[in-house]
Amino acid sequence: MEKILSKDRLREWVDALDDCEVLAPAFADSVWNYARVEAETVIDLSHTNTINPPKQFAFPQREVFFRFERADGVPRLTPTLPDPRPTVVIGVRPCDGRGMPRNDTVFSKEFKDPYYWARRERLVLVGLACNQPHSPNCVCQSVGGAPHAEEGLDVLMTDLGDRFHVKGITAKGGELIARGGDAFASLQAGDPAEVARVHAAASSHPQRPVAELGTVAEAIRARFDSPLWEEMARHCIGCGICTYLCPTCHCFDINDEVTNPNHGTGERVRTWDNCQFPDFTMHTSGHNPRGDLGSRLRQRVAHKFLYFVENHGTQQCTGCGRCISECPVGIDIVAVVDRVSRA
Amino acid sequence: MVNVDALRGYAADLLEKGQVRAVIGYRRGTAGVLAQPCTIDEAGEAETLVWDPTCLNNLARYLVEDRQQQAAAQTRNKTPDGRPVAIVAKGCDSRAVAVLLQENYLKREDVVIIGVSCEGSGVIDPRKLAARPEGRWASRVDFAGADAFKVTVGGDETLIPARDLLADRCLECRAAAPALNDVLFGEVVTERGLDEPFRAVKAAQGATEDARWATWEHHFDRCLRCFACRAVCPMCYCPECVVDSTTFVNTPGTTAEEKATRIRWCERSASVSESALYHLTRAIHLAGRCIDCGECERVCPVNIPLRLLNTKLEMEAFEQFQYEAGRDFGQASLLSSFRDEDPNSFIR
Amino acid sequence: MPNSSQSPAPEAQAHEPRVVAFLCKWCSSAGSDLAGVSRIQYSANATPITIPCTGSMSPLYVLSAFNKGADGVLVSGCHPGDCHYMEGNYLARRKLYLVKQLLQFVGLEAERFRMSWVSAAEGAKFAEVIDEFVGDLRPLGPQTRLKAKH
Incomplete structure (x- = not known):
């Protein structure tokens, strides 16, 4: 699914996701980091990479496994499996998007970690392609990625100036776009070529090679x-x-x-x-x-x-x-x- | 001006004559604009030493590391090379060395201090540089007198007012040249005309108590407990930190009972209460020892204004006890001395 | 319970403050004993911990007591000039002054931390100090800022 979203209608889409926890980058304390989108938040997607990657939304720094107590001399355990609201993270850079399936592998290959997956399954990653590298240390292409890599993302947005090209990558992503209703418009004839041009321009920036x-x-x-x-x-x-x-x-x-x-x-x-x-x-x-x-x-x-x-x-x-x-x-x-x- | 070639020559000479084991200094990093710490063991490598406003690290931290390695060698029954180590030191770094000397962590004859003047200016705050257009792509920053930095991006050189890029610590610095040194490169500049000492602390304590807590609760909540503030600090040399007290070294004689009942001062969870406990304990442990190199604040990935905690206590030390950390390595330390007229009115 | 003359806010009234009292064994600890054997009535809110000298107080004890849920922390030692070890109380005074300043700086209700000089002969003063502290803590309600929230 591919759509066009005028930048001034991004908020409309976010407002339609009222049963979700929506997070977007915010610049505070001189660093970019994810913050909850509140009613009065002005979403600013001019961010460089956030200081914390989005892994924290599936793998928080502190996770309670269970509570314990002793009642009448008998130990009692209470499980605390997380039951979060669906969580939508907007503005995930493609390098971070590619990180998530790697974490998924770790938390599922030999043992499916119920705490990780309770959060992960409710997590929707809305990526934003990079139109230029954010620092000389961006090396996504040198490790097999790209400034517009889709791996791990549910939706990929591309900044086309006054509007975003929005592509649903997974079924979850497609549903998320569908919920925006007529905030989204169909692609015009020139749009696919424009997207391709922006992606190619971004990829043409030289990056430091990571050896062979x-x-x-x-x-x-x-x-x-x-x-x-x-x-x-x-x-x-x-x-x-x-x-x-x-x-x-x-x-x-x-x-x-x-x-x-x-x-x-x-x-x-x-x-x-x-x-x-x-x-x-x-x-x-x-x-x-x-x-x-x-x-x-x-x-x-x-x-x-x-x-x-x-x-x-x-x-x-x-x-x-x-x-x-x-x-x-x-x-x-x-x-x-x-x-x-x-x- | 610091003559970098002369500095390199001096370092090379020390190594050549075998007067020092190594020279700890700065060299160009491989990524981005910042210089990085380096240890030079041979005269030929002295050519790589640099001195510019991107030499942020407090290298005294590596004297601590070196001392620990020397001690470890001794316990392995190896005779360590007893020659001194030379260190390139800014004003703040030399004060750190002075505190290490005062605390008998080092002996004066164990260190050769190659002082460098901050040219009446100071070092940059990388976040201030990155916030400027193209700042992230700068390849060089040089001193351009006391009032400006010359920033090179691609082939273009721009002069930027020093005030706009200077690290906060440097704005409040009282001694931008090392008073304690064996040799000094560059001039001692005393007139600076930047900020008053303790300006930021004084501003911060103007807020109401609830507002102050709201601010610090916000910051403690953001702390990732990466412990970079502790790791980068030359004064944080305890072999084991209280927040790691679950990791007392176990010996074959340590019983299970003992392990289970060991006191845990601070949990690993990065929650407000535990992070507050960590940062406040660290601040108080640095009282009278912090020389305001500002490295803790500089390295904090989420930019917690950690300097404020330390400078608050240094301000109290200065105003109530006329004490300045690192001023003189012969002085009695702040917390091992007292005067009859110390504040008493807060006591019932 | 002392008959408190203050009129605390009604919602805070329900909370009985818990005080951790670090008492020097040479003076205040003996002072508290004297208060006891003299049958002086005073607040039962303080849990005493005897320490060898106020000079042995680590600031970490104060922070840790708050972390573990204390509503107030008291450190009580020998009057200036009376330290069994000559200067421990002077060193404590300087150190704990800084602790109080730091608590104040981050907005941690520094009035929850108190210091006093109580000699072994001052049973009555000990009772007063505790009563006063508990009375001052009561309107503040429970201490929540440094208390571990798990």
Whole structure:
């Protein structure tokens, strides 16, 4: 399904989705991030990539698995499977869109994670193609994506100046468009060519190459024990920025948070965790198999470009560039992969 | 002006003569406009050192890292190379070194401070640069006197008023050249005419209590607990942070009972209460130690104004106790000293 | 229960404040004992925790007490000049002044944190301090800002 949506009628479409939680990028505190669209919100889709990717809407930073308490000496568990309203996220950039099916794979391949899927199945991603890269660190095309990639999105919008070209990609996306009714218009004769022109122009911006993508996995495997890792990670400070902001990093920790120790009351919660924290792999014995910065950098890069390829047949990195732009010390995954490949 | 070639020559000379083990400095990054930290082990590499307004990091953090590695080597019964390490230091970085010296984390003879002047200006705030048209595509930023930066985008050079790009920390800086140094490149500029010290804190505390909490609740709610603020801070050198206290190192002798009943000061959940506990604990732990390099605020991916928490306490230290962190490494630390006339009226 | 002279808001009246009181073992803790053996009536809202010296107070104790649900936190130690360890209370004064300032700065109802000097001989003062604090806390209602919400 392909339609045209005049920019001044976007709000009409959003208003028709009144049973949904609608989120769109907003610029606040000097960063772009998703925020709930309220009655008075003016939706501004001039955003660069949001600082947080949309993974949080299926995989929130904190998820309660169940509550526990002790009543008359007997432990009692109460399940807390989420039951969210349908959630529509508008303005998802295609790199982030491509992240979602990668997360879907992780949360369904060996074990279908009910918490993830309770949210994911109610999640509709409305993408917005990039008409130009947002930063020198945008490398979507170098990892097999495109500024207008459809993978993972339910709807793809393309900015044509005063109007959006809106394409339903999945059945969910088609339904969402249908709900906008006559906010949408049919395509005019010149529109398909115009869309193609905008997409081609966006794709023509040069991006930094991520080595020879097909050979990266092998290169990482071959240089697993290379001193290069330690050298490249020498100034890593071990924070969680690269992983927490990554659209495809999905590691977590599970803890019991006791609210009242006398009554054995509390919750079992899942929270984000990440492989760059020094204690991530700390064993009970005190031994840490990834005790140095180099092995932790290697883990992150190898997960994106080697392990995920081995396990799921594709790179996990979708080229959004957040880990590069936001790294406090300038560690650059493109340069890392490049050096390992050339070593 | 800082003569970067002279700085490189000095660093090369130190390494050549074997007077230092390494030089910690800045080099060009591979992505974007910002310089990145580097450690030079050989004289030949000194050519890659740079100094410009994109040298944001407080490199004193790497002295801490180095000290920890030296200590680890010792416990492995290896004799570490006892020669000093040299560090390129801005005014704020040198104050950080002074605090490390004051706390006996380092010895004066363990470090050679290569001071660089901020040219009466300071470093840029990357968010302010990115907010400008084409700012994200800048390939270079250079000092152009005290009042402007020269920004290069593609082949075009533009002069931008320093005020528009300067990091907030630099606007309030009281000493934009390192007082503690072994050698100083560039001139000491004392007249700055930018903001008053503590301007932002004073503005923030003008709001009502409920408004202040609304603001901070909003910020604590946004915190991702990536701990970049802690990781980047040269003063956050505790081997284990209270918020990680579920990870006390276990030994074969640690009983299950002990593990189960260990106090948990702070849960992992990134909720308002837990993030507030973390940030407030960190702020108070930095009282009298924060030298306002502003790195915590700079690295925060969601831009929480963390500097305010620290500068609030530094303002109190200055106004109530006439204390400035990093002013003199011989002074008694703020919280290990007192005076009879310290504020008492808040006590019943 | 003390006969409170204030007239708290009706909805807050229902809430009995819970106070965590960190008491120096050399003075205020003994002061509280004296209040007890002297049969002085005072509010039962405070849970005492004896500490070796106010100088040993970590700011984290204060934050943690609020995090675990305290409506008020009291730290009570020896009068200036009377510290068993010579200077612990002076160090505490400086440190806890900063804690109070920080709480105030982020809008955390700094009046919920209080400090007092109560000697071992001041049983009556101890009772007064507790009564006053509880009376001042009552109109504030429950402390919700730092309390963990799970």
